[in-house]
Amino acid sequence: MTINSTIALIEQRVSANLFEDSHILTDAEIAELTRLATRAPSAYNLQNWRFIAVRAPEAKARLRRLAHGQAKVQAAAVTFIICGVLPDHASLAARLHPFVEAGFMPSDMASGWQEGARVQYDDPQTARDEAVRSAALGAATLIFAAEALGLVSCPIGGFDTDGVSREFGLGPNEVPVMLVAIGRSLPGNWPQKPRRPLTEVLELS
């Protein structure tokens, strides 16, 4: 039962286009969705992400204009701007501290991870890749959490990233990786789009 319901959710999820625009999520519900999204994995437990929950009418209208006018950005109860943060190895001390304090991780291991992160993200492209990767893992977890709570979602990649950074106050170390609209489905959404055959995408080695 546990098994089948999550599998069914994965199998049946669609990217919704039509949202019930009178539906509202409370700030507590939005916080709960975000809490679940942050259960996603991240490299070194960096948690290099930030979630901007756009739910006020004026803010949604502004975000819609930056997303080619896509109506779902405004019709959904909330549209998240999922930001990836360029990894800062120095942040790891604080991120790992509670785990060291709790006796799970030796403190020299935490220092070793920090040094590993310093070396790994010295290359700017690698750092950017990690920001995109962490944000996408967080976004996927947010999507599954929303589905599990009976909501629908739509990840959106087509938007003015510079405009979003400027108008929503992203820091210079933050990348607006994707938008995720979440709300209640209206009738008429498309079924799941067809997937490529496994023979095209799976290689056994």
Added chain:
Amino acid sequence: MTINSTIALIEQRVSANLFEDSHILTDAEIAELTRLATRAPSAYNLQNWRFIAVRAPEAKARLRRLAHGQAKVQAAAVTFIICGVLPDHASLAARLHPFVEAGFMPSDMASGWQEGARVQYDDPQTARDEAVRSAALGAATLIFAAEALGLVSCPIGGFDTDGVSREFGLGPNEVPVMLVAIGRSLPGNWPQKPRRPLTEVLELS
């Protein structure tokens, strides 16, 4: 019930380090995991990903050497190399064709999406970001599918990307975005690492 089991899975997931090394997944089980992973969303339904399932002992040993010798790469039943593919707008015709044929998407909309993708991914950084994003969304879905099937997983970002590309035959348009080890848990894995407080990562707008 449906709701709570997926939420519990999201809340309880950990990145496992210790895998039962005698445990094997059949090729059919690996195919099923991959089928589920490809239910992930992708921009324009590009499905710009490829999954290399490394499960033969020799191949796992080779991959382990390219991943700083991390034992879990070899101990897990399978370690996937999740590749993101630089988006090719021309591929969209085939990807959307079954949806047009089935009468859901008007053919001029499919052409419009193709043109949208051509313009959007003309910039190389944007194209690379999309490869990383799609692969990460696929990886997250793979991880949740594995968890739902009673397995454990570990996403791995620390590996020699050039070495993996060379030794596992990735194409010039393919980015090895992450590894995901999947198998059966041994006792002794860490609990979930602490998460940052929501006040640090959530902004309401």
